[in-house]
Amino acid sequence: MEDSFEIRTLFPTINSLIDDIEHKILSPLSYLKEFDNYWLVEFDLPMVSKKDIKVTFDGNTISVEAKLKQKYSEEKLGKVTKFEYFKKSISLPGKIDIKKTTAKFQKGILEIKIPKKAIGRSIKIR
Numbered sequence: 001m002e003d004s005f006e007i008r009t010l011f012p013t014i015n016s017l018i019d020d021i022e023h024k025i026l027s028p029l030s031y032l033k034e035f036d037n038y039w040l041v042e043f044d045l046p047m048v049s050k051k052d053i054k055v056t057f058d059g060n061t062i063s064v065e066a067k068l069k070q071k072y073s074e075e076k077l078g079k080v081t082k083f084e085y086f087k088k089s090i091s092l093p094g095k096i097d098i099k100k101t102t103a104k105f106q107k108g109i110l111e112i113k114i115p116k117k118a119i120g121r122s123i124k125i126r
Contacts, residue, residue, distance in 0.1 A: 028086040039092055039114045046108040057098050063089040
């Protein structure tokens, strides 16, 4: 059924939030849609050039890192923090086919289509 999907939200820990501030890293907005034979992941990456985006896979986890064109400043509780990067990892709920994965970047949105890896095997009938 091509219309089914699931949205997953990963909640950062306090330690990861502090680490992100120290390393000047923002977590981009993202969502995950699941279809019968693939996942569609989108990352909102404003103020980023295509050449500055890095996508990596580790098992069934996809990580996106992107350098901002210019530093982004944010003030909270009287403290100014300057961010230089976006970085986020999302774990997919199944095996993925990295070789057939495609990505496109337009208007600040990175869209990655990740085919599911067929799991199964045949048995010999006697």
